């Protein structure tokens with residue numbers, strides 16, 4: 001995959017907001033007129049049908065008219081790391097299987113956001129981790145992390161793991177929506193700056209907590225109010241809204 005056409009969204013952990021934030025960014029870029037798609041190479045922990053798989057949520061958040069099966073290459077029911085969930089389903093997927101499946105999705109759009117499973121060291125096949133998949137795809141990475149105490153350690157470790165493989169990191173976004181007690185956590189104020197200082201990688205913003213039903217409109221508004229999208233547009237060679245007019 002051409003690095004200009006993809007952005008890999010990873011996280012410091014599972015459940016840190018990759019789906020919400022990837023969906024929000026794609027929704028915001030599509031609202032500007034960008035022909036941006038989403039790809040979930042491997043998802044685990046449920047099958048499409050009840051609206052809770054990442055693929056279904058990504059479609060809901062982005063407002064895209066597509067089938068979950070069209071944007072999720074491999075889905076496994078077991079709530080395990082992809083390699084183990086595939087094994088439990090009696091399948092042995094290879095990195096090449098995943099890359100081939102992604103080709104057709106990429107061809108449908110000018111650029112694609114790719115949501116990984118869990119974090120960078122998660123095994124996705126017998127011999128490859130998420131970081132190996134990113135290296136093969138040759139895309140830049142956006143890291144989603146919690147904004148509270150502990151995030152400096154998790155985010156710097158994630159960055160170092162990626163950099164050791166020569167993967168370029170576009171930036172990180174701190175998610176304020178994962179703990180109801182953030183107002184009591186003074187580290188939220190300074191974590192972004194300290195991660196920037198120690199890594200040299202920019203914080204693109206704090207994504208706000210969205211209480212209640214999350215939909216495309218609210219996500220677009222949240223991105224416009226809080227996230228610096230310029231580096232994302234540049235990485236994907238997407239022009240700004242005014243330039244489409």
Ligand SMILES: Nc1ncnc2c1ncn2[C@@H]1O[C@H](COP(=O)(O)OP(=O)(O)OP(=O)(O)O)[C@@H](O)[C@H]1O
Nearest residue numbers: 011014015016017018019020118177207208209210
């Ligand atoms: N900013 C936010 N405001 C409110 N709720 C949020 C926010 N960010 C994430 N959540 C909620 O936190 C949970 C985890 O978020 P999400 O599914 O996006 O994480 P993830 O990193 O994609 O997880 P996975 O590793 O399973 O793919 C979800 O229930 C989601 O709705």
Ligand SMILES: [Mg+2]
Nearest residue numbers: 018019054115
């Ligand atoms: Mg997810």
